Amino acid sequence: MNGTIHNEGAFLNNIAKNLGRAPITEGISVPEWKHAPKKEVLKHATPNDLVAELKEQCKRVHTQFHVTDSKQVMHCLTQVIEELGNGPLIIPKDDRFSAYGLEGILKEKDVHIWDHQAGNENIEKAESANIGITFSEMTLAESATIVLFSDKDHGRSISFLPACHVSIIPKSTIVPRMTQAAAAIRSKVARGEVIPSCINFITGPSNSADIEMDLVVGVHGPIKAVYIIVEDK
């Protein structure tokens, strides 16, 4: 159902009046911008170059970084979980766990799989979880950023409430920078798809420098972040 809109007419007419012209509510399209520096960044990077860039940037955003393949990934994830102090774990309901050789995680005894029918219990589980595990939809090499799309099986809280966040990054999701992610979202819009109510671009753990400009890692969101890059099959 559509939401309400209040006081629009007078507000917009006043803007037009101050701009010295009649009101415009249609017929404007985004111009071709004269400057286009964004496509130059990492323009000639190969997939391996992008992994290298991502790895380098991870050091600057306090994020652990592992590269593995679908045969070794379960072993790698198990080790990471152990290093982070084990469960409880919370994960989205996502077929990629099986597709990427991570069925093992589904059988862990201390794991909660997001179940929209269970309602708020999911949030309580996320709040008490030590580790939330997500799959990155797109990954930005330049800034070491993962992208998450919310839906009924992918709760927002999974990446925010647990003390640690582990993100599984299929190598094919790595792109140079936010430019490519924005373009991918716009092509969804152009195809008439409904975009998710929450799109997160997450770069490492939460942090703040509000006290004397000293960086403190771990403020409201996760205190530790780990990325596991998986070579696609």
Place this chain on the structure above:
Amino acid sequence: MAMKTSSAKFKDRVDEGIHNDFMRLAVSSAQERLHGRRLTAVDELGSWEDWRSLGEEIRQHVLSNLDFYLHQLAENVSKRGGHVFFAETAEEASGYIKDVIVKKNAKKVVKSKSMVTEEINLNATLEAVGLDVVETDLGEYILQVDDHDPPSHIVAPALHKNKEQIRDVFKEKLAYTQTEKPEELTAHVRGILRKDFLSADVGITGCNFAIAETGSIGLVTNEGNADLVTALPKTQITVMGMERLVPTFDEFEVLVSLLTRSAVGQRLTSYITALTGPRDEDDVDGPEEFHLVIVDNGRSSILGTEFQSVLQCIRCAACINVCPVYRQVGGHSYGSIYPGPIGAVLSPLLGGYDDFKELPYASTLCAACTDACPVKIPLHDLLRKHREVIVEKEKMAPFSEKMAMKAFGIGAASPMLYKFGSKMAPSAMSPFKTGDIISKGPGPLKTWTESREFPAPGKESFRDWFKNREKGGKPS
């Protein structure tokens, strides 16, 4: 708090700032760190001038077609089930928000940092009806706990406080028993606020950029507080200044890249979130109800004037971080929630010359602000225009630069300070130069040079000078 943060006289505020040694040390060290990080981030990106030109182009296009894009935004928010309220005044905005919250029988409100909610005096309006309003940005929270101390910087609001002061405030107000280590102070706040996030009925955010094509709201933080504010409470209210929008995700991406680099020298901040409408059907978290409040509060009267370009601002504070006057007097001296060069331009426009007529004189017109601005607002030109208006149209007594500079403690005694801000092309100054001393300066330098001689800006650009300085090289 409203836009005006102090009823003390300008001269007295400046005097207090000048004599607050800790604050001045904190400000200068923060300026250097933020500025240094910004230069590194800008250099790494490459083609910075093209990026700035693109940012300017996008912002100017949006301002010229602002009614179109606001209409598109409102339609798309509504299509996704969100409610849109256009508020001409601060009172209309805060009144609407209060009504929404009261109707919900809500008790607790969590907020993520937002300058526009300060501008419309939202917290006071909500507290007046008995609501518990909790700021969740660490810096804002510190100020709130300290009896609503005003912010002194738009990105790092508690910049003027040291960790010992914060520890003492926490001891007094929050039963804090640990040390002044930032990690311990922060962990304490994390524990308290986590409970507030989980128990709040309403979450309120500002808006870095709305996206017209999709009806989305873009939020940029490092702490992740905006995400908890919008993921957990049942109702989300977002307040945006009417100019803070972009056409599509493509332009959102450009402005976010400019913002995070310019504000904190990061390629991206830890959390950048695009929220569209309330939660989708069957979603467990995210708000059930979403309201977008679009605020004019004096902005429309800037459109179509010689000051229009100030509305290009993306609130990064890069201008504040290079300003030699801000460095001397600190944020509170401006008496506005918007300090520094951007505040000196914006505050008189939004709050009137009666309260803020001195601010355009709180500048050396050195143009370091203009050079730092990622969307190319000609800040020092706008400050000069303000002075013309004040003298010619408003017929207010001109506030002499000589007096101002004296009050700011800026003079021949601190030549380094002058150089810090200065990026004047050596060639522009050369007709007035005798050796390395300016003896008869043009325009604003005139009153200075009438009483004292100033060191001429060196041939080194500010950026080069700063780099050399960081490497430990001797400043020229």
